[in-house]
Structure formats: structure tokens, C-alpha cells
Amino acid sequence: MAAVLLSAKGAFTELERALIRKRQHEGISFPKKDGVYKGRSRALNDDQAAEVARRAATGEAKAAVNRYVSALPAQSMTIPIASIMATFVGAPQVLADFDL
Known part of the structure; x- marks a missing residue:
């Protein structure tokens, strides 16, 4: 029973993480189109x-x-x-x- 619950929890966590990444990608893509989002600056010149x-x-x-x-x-x-x-x-x- 514990293995089934653990598997279900893992599946929900994976789904949630995929949704977070999708929202993050969408949130970055719109400002990128407008030229506002430049990303992280380089660590070394x-x-x-x-x-x-x-x-x-x-x-x-x-x-x-x-x-x-x-x-x-x-x-x-x-x-x-x-x-x-x-x-x-x-x-x-x-x-x-x-x-x-």
C-alpha cells in the first residue's frame, strides 16, 4: 500500500513540476519577444x-x-x-x- 501511495505522490509531483516549468517558460517568452528579458549576465568577461x-x-x-x-x-x-x-x-x- 505504501508503495502505491509513494508512486502516486511521485506522479503528482512530476505533473506539478511540469506545470511549473511550462508557466516559467511562458513567463519568460513574452518579455523575451519584447526585448525586455535579457537573461543572466555572464560570470566572466x-x-x-x-x-x-x-x-x-x-x-x-x-x-x-x-x-x-x-x-x-x-x-x-x-x-x-x-x-x-x-x-x-x-x-x-x-x-x-x-x-x-
Whole structure:
């Protein structure tokens, strides 16, 4: 009996989450059409991203690169390594050398 209730609760939760995502998508799409919604600003500017790419290309450890990024001005906390790696979208050869 408990397994059935747990399954039903999971199904309702999944449905509710899908509705929330749909409403969120609709709420963002209308301002985006009007040019009002710009999204989240970039965590690193172009110069900082180039420095991270240079450090990664030289084989510096991910933790050291992350410490460098967190020490930058206006960086009050550590940026997740996935966000740092997102700066390498245009540089797959650097990603291959970075040992993800």
C-alpha cells in the first residue's frame, strides 16, 4: 500500500513540476519577444575567460583555476567548475586537455 501511495505522490509531483516549468517558460517568452528579458549576465568577461582558457591550456589544476576566478573582484563566491567550463564552448581542444 505504501508503495502505491509513494508512486502516486511521485506522479503528482512530476505533473506539478511540469506545470511549473511550462508557466516559467511562458513567463519568460513574452518579455523575451519584447526585448525586455535579457537573461543572466555572464560570470566572466572576455578578458577573464581568456585568462581561464590560458591557465587551462597550460595544464593548471581545476581547483587552482577556480581559486583564481573566485579571487576576482565582484566574485563573492566560488563559481562552479561547470560555469568555468562553459567559457570553453568555442575551444574544444582546451577542454580535451583540461581532463574533465
